Amino acid sequence: MRNFFISIISIYFILLICIGQVGCGQMAAPMGGPRDSLPPVLVKSNPINEQLNFKETKIVLEFDEYVQLDNAFQNMIVSPLPKRQPVVESKLRVVTVRLRDSLDANTTYTIDFGKSIKDVNEGNIAQNLKYVFSTGNYLDSLTLYGKVLNAETGKPDSTYIVVLHLNSEDSAVIKEFPRYYTPLNKDGVFKFERLPAAEYSIYAMKDEGGQRKYLSNSQAFAFYDERVNTTTQTDSIYLFAYIEPDAETDEEQDDIFSNISNQNKSKEKEAALKNFLVINTNVAGGKQDLLEPLVLESKQAPFKTVDTSKIVLYGADSTPVKGVRFELDTNMTKVTLRNNWIPDHSYYLILDSTFATDTLNMSLKQNDTLSFYSKKESEYGLVRLRFKNLALDKNPILQFISNNKVVYEKTLTGPEFFAKLFQPSEYELRLVYDENKNGKWDPGNFFGEKRQPEKVYAIPVKAAVRANWECELDIEL
Numbered sequence: 467m468r469n470f471f472i473s474i475i476s477i478y479f480i481l482l483i484c485i486g487q488v489g490c491g492q493m494a495a496p497m498g499g500p501r502d503s504l505p506p507v508l509v510k511s512n513p514i515n516e517q518l519n520f521k522e523t524k525i526v527l528e529f530d531e532y533v534q535l536d537n538a539f540q541n542m543i544v545s546p547l548p549k550r551q552p553v554v555e556s557k558l559r560v561v562t563v564r565l566r567d568s569l570d571a572n573t574t575y576t577i578d579f580g581k582s583i584k585d586v587n588e589g590n591i592a593q594n595l596k597y598v599f600s601t602g603n604y605l606d607s608l609t610l611y612g613k614v615l616n617a618e619t620g621k622p623d624s625t626y627i628v629v630l631h632l633n634s635e636d637s638a639v640i641k642e643f644p645r646y647y648t649p650l651n652k653d654g655v656f657k658f659e660r661l662p663a664a665e666y667s668i669y670a671m672k673d674e675g676g677q678r679k680y681l682s683n684s685q686a687f688a689f690y691d692e693r694v695n696t697t698t699q700t701d702s703i704y705l706f707a708y709i710e711p712d713a714e715t716d717e718e719q720d721d722i723f724s725n726i727s728n729q730n731k732s733k734e735k736e737a738a739l740k741n742f743l744v745i746n747t748n749v750a751g752g753k754q755d756l757l758e759p760l761v762l763e764s765k766q767a768p769f770k771t772v773d774t775s776k777i778v779l780y781g782a783d784s785t786p787v788k789g790v791r792f793e794l795d796t797n798m799t800k801v802t803l804r805n806n807w808i809p810d811h812s813y814y815l816i817l818d819s820t821f822a823t824d825t826l827n828m829s830l831k832q833n834d835t836l837s838f839y840s841k842k843e844s845e846y847g848l849v850r851l852r853f854k855n856l857a858l859d860k861n862p863i864l865q866f867i868s869n870n871k872v873v874y875e876k877t878l879t880g881p882e883f884f885a886k887l888f889q890p891s892e893y894e895l896r897l898v899y900d901e902n903k904n905g906k907w908d909p910g911n912f913f914g915e916k917r918q919p920e921k922v923y924a925i926p927v928k929a930a931v932r933a934n935w936e937c938e939l940d941i942e943l
Contacts, residue, residue, distance in 0.1 A: 505590040506533050506583060511597065520575075520599040525563040527597070532558055532586040540676070541582035545646050545660070546573065547678070554582070563597075572602035574660045598660060608696040611657040612703030614650055614670045614688060618907055620896050620924035622654025626686065626707060627673045630658065630666040634693060636913060639669050639680045647678050665693045670705040683710035689912050708909035708919040742766070742828045743817075753841040754813065756887060760803040762817075767824040768798040776818035779803065782811055807840040846887040847931035851895075853881045854942040860899040863907075866929065867894035877905065890933045895925035897943075 506529040513522055538554040548567035555562045561583060569575065576598050583592040598605065610630070616623045629644035645666070650656050656670075670688040671680055680687055688705035744763045754760065762777075774792040781787050793802040801822070803815075814837050819830040856862060856878065864883055866874040868891055876883065877900070898907045899921045910919035923943065931937045 502585070502588045503590065506531050506585045506592045508592070508595060513599065515597055515599075516605060517599045518603050518605070520569070520601050523565045525565075525577075525597060525599075527561045527563070529559045529561070529583075529592070533561060533583055533592070534586050535561070536582055536584055536591075538579075538582040541580040543576075543578040543580060543648065545576045545578070545648075545658075546570070547643055547645065547647060549643075552577075556583075569601050572600075574598065574600045574602075574606035574662065576660050606660050606662045608661040608663060609657060609659050610661060610666075610668070610694060610696060610699060610703065611655070612705065614654045614656065614705045614707055616686075617688070617706035617708045617909065617919035618922055620922035622650075623686075623707065624650045624652050624654055625672060626650055626654075626670045626688075627678065628656040628658075628668065628670045628705070629678055630661075630668055630694075632664065632666060634665075634667055638667065639671075639689075642679075644669075644678055661696045663697045665695050668694050668703065668705070670707055685709070687912065689910075689916075689918075691916070691918065706910070706919050706921065710911070711909050742824065742830060743822075753839050753845075754807060756807045756809060756841050756843070756846070757889065760805070760815070762801040762803070762822075764799045764822075764824050766828070767826045769794070769801075770798075770823050770825045770827075772798075772801055772822045773818075773820070774801065776821035777801070777803070778816045779805065780814040780816065781808070782813075784814075787813070809840055810842045811840045813838055813840065843887060844934040845890075847890050847933055848936045849883070849885045849888045849929060849931055850936065850938045851883040851929070852938075852940045853878070853883075854940070856881050856897075856943060857899070860901055861903050863898040863900050863905070865896050865898060867896065868892075888931050888937075890931050893929045893931065895927070895929055895941075897923045897925065899923070 508527055509530050510528040512526045513520065533556055535554060535556045539551060542554065544552065548565075550566040552566055553564040555564075563577065576596055579592065579595040579597075581591050583595060584590055600606070612628075613622060614626045614628065615621065627647050627649050629639070630646040631638045631642065632645050633642060646658055646661070648656050648658055668690045669680070672686040674681055674685055686707045686709050688707040690703060690705060694703065742765050744765055772794055774794075777792070779787045779790050787805060789806065791804040793804070794800070795802070807813075814835060817830060817834045817836075819833050821830070823829040851864070858878070858880070862878050864876050864878050865872050873889075873893075875898075878897075900906065900908075901920060902908060907922065908920045911917045925941055925943075927939060927941060929937055929939060
């Protein structure tokens with residue numbers, strides 16, 4: 467009987483334990499947890515960071531968690547620039563750097579790891595990690611800083627690098643690797659640290675192929691007018707990047723009206739003989755743009771003969787329109803009809819079948835007529851811009867930018883710009899300081915003239931032009 471009670475009590479306790487385990491299972495915390503957002507932390511280095519009288523060939527860095535390398539060759543910068551890049555390896559919590567180049571005496575070296583080291587699990591990057599050492603008995607501490615702007619747009623561009631050359635010869639930027647180089651941050655700002663007392667030539671360029679050299683005049687490039695002395699240079703350095711003019715495609719600059727139309731897709735209406743002619747009426751919504759010409763364009767081959775006297779434009783009263791101007795382009799593919807269009811007006815364009823033939827001896831089979839209306843003034847916006855502190859002595863050209871293209875520009879002769887009819891859109895604005903007064907922005911020239919590009923100021927406000935609305939802005943420069 468005693469054994470029976472002992473068995474009953476044992477079963478009872480076993481059931482309690484099972485029930486408790488089930489309850490505990492139901493109350494357990496869910497698997498996982500908060501995402502690890504902390505970057506790896508350097509806990510020890512051998513030799514120590516900022517080591518003086520450095521004579522080693524190997525550097526060992528130990529972190530607080532497992533780490534991995536991410537394209538160390540591209541992301542890591544060694545300054546001064548060695549002839550042979552060091553070998554970098556990672557294993558568990560350790561990163562090892564093996565120096566393959568002989569070190570200069572009494573020189574401060576910096577290894578900027580950039581984005582090359584990150585943790586294994588979440589890919590958190592060890593930001594701003596730099597290892598510094600000196601082969602002498604002190605660490606250099608001088609700095610140079612500044613900003614790189616695209617000279618044609620006046621905006622920063624973070625895709626450049628800035629290089630420092632000890633050699634003062636112009637050819638050094640082509641033939642030699644720089645002593646130092648650095649990338650730019652997102653705002654186009656650069657900063658050199660741990661520099662010795664010295665004079666440098668300073669350049670900026672698109673680093674094509676990772677060569678850190680000026681390879682061709684199709685490469686974006688900037689230069690500073692003077693040698694920079696690290697002991698006396700305390701102001702911010704501005705570099706204005708450009709591309710040599712003979713490397714750019716020379717495109718014929720259209721006038722104000724065709725520039726504006728670049729942002730809008732023109733509607734094309736084909737003439738009776740579809741394989742011969744396209745009549746481009748710059749129509750938006752079925753109406754002729756008041757600011758645009760009418761263009762007759764050959765369909766397959768250039769024109770061989772054109773007789774504009776056989777092209778007649780009629781108004782709503784069925785009388786020929788006076789003052790129409792015709793232009794034939796140099797490629798013999800377009801006939802442009804310019805006219806002062808009357809708003810909200812009907813027009814008829816009559817083409818004689820013999821007005822043109824192309825080099826395939828094709829022409830219209832019969833006379834053709836195109837009927838259309840012009841747009842209303844209310845379909846445009848009014849623009850009035852008032853500038854404060856405008857440097858008129860620098861011959862400023864105001865540019866309107868849409869989709870990264872100049873769609874309208876005008877030289878300002880006073881502090882105000884006014885346009886009664888303007889294409890509705892949102893525009894970026896900038897000023898070109900056309901100091902040589904040739905009506906356009908001019909790039910620089912380093913080899914030969916040592917001429918800086920003309921400066922451009924990117925206006926920080928946009929012009930939002932709406933139909934039947936006034937866009938008025940006061941802009942302080």
